[in-house]
Amino acid sequence: MTPTDPNLERAIDDLSQTWNPPPGAEGRMLADFHARLAVAGTCDPSSEFDGDFDGDFDGDFGADLDLDPGLDASPPLELASSPGASSLGGAGKVLYFAKAAGALAGLTTAGLGALWLAAAPMRAPTAPASTKATLSAPEVSASEGATEPTTTTIPLADAPAPPAPKLQPSPSPETEAEHPSPAAPRSAASEAAGPQLAAELALLREAREAPAARSLALLEQHRERFPSSTLADEREALRIARLCSVGRYAEAERAREPFDAGKPSALLRRQVELACDGGKK
Structure with missing residues (x-):
């Protein structure tokens, strides 16, 4: 059975104490149960069991049970000494005991059973250990590892960058005016040829x-x-x-x-x- 939440179990215990039958109801319930067993011992065991008991039971623990006031609160259970009991077969005894057990279970555990069924959907679902997802690394076979060569990639940032070319600033017009480029040397003949020509x-x-x-x-x-x-x-x-x-x-x-x-x-x-x-x- 799947364990329930401790908080939920405590809540069920508190409710079971709150829904207990009123004082004296349990004695009247047992007296009615004994009376029904006595009546069941005199009926025909070969008759079909319809699943219902004689008499009316309202099933409300908050009100008084409809019991016969002339019945003793604690009569002895003498199923074997009642008239016609010796004629019951093994199958009949099982049927009547099942009928009696069903009546007792309906009288004593109706409230708690309903409460338990109502609280069952509120149980915290717990996943079985076998259904927990496990993450595992993909297995690589020896053949795959042997056929795939390992390569080492060197980031581009680690590679030495080529030295940047040194750019010489172009001379400004003011600089050229201050430092004119030297003119080509003129020969003495050319200098003399000018005035002669x-x-x-x-x-x-x-x-x-x-x-x-x-x-x-x-x-x-x-x-x-x-x-x-x-x-x-x-x-x-x-x-x-x-x-x-x-x-x-x-x-x-x-x-x-x-x-x-x-x-x-x-x-x-x-x-x-x-x-x-x-x-x-």
Whole structure:
């Protein structure tokens, strides 16, 4: 039998004491029970038992039982000496004893039985030990453990990070103004060529704009001052053109031989042809 809660058992004991029959009811109940046994001994044992006793029993312990007032409260139980008792068989005795036991149980335990049945649903359910869920780790067979290699994963956070490239800040305009980058070294020849080239250009421009006679004098001056000039071809082309313009063709022809040997540009050759040959080829 499943054990009940101790608190529930104490509550049942308290209720059983509260629902006890009133004083004198137990004696009257036993007297009525003896009377019923005496009547049962004289009835036909072969008759069918309908499950009900003669007389009325209201089953209320709070009120007086409906008993015969002429009956003795404690008559002796003489089932064997009653008339017709010797004719009862083994089966009949069992039937009548069961009937008597049922009547006694109904009179004495009706209240407690009802109380117990009413309190039974309130019992705390207890799960059997076999139904308790147990958590177990999954078993891995030897074959599975052998076929699955174990790998070690190294977190990325533990790996040494490559050194970050050092970024040099770009110089601000103010810094560049304060510390200008050093200019490329200029050779002495280039520094000297600047003023010389300017003087050559100025003299050639003056000879080009001057009349023929003045132009020839300036060109001769240019040849004397700058014999290795980078503008020698421009100077000779202008001189030949000026000689032809003043009718000095023989001098012009003598000057054209070294001029053509120097392979001047096509533009300079065309300038000489137009001045001396009249544009004829």
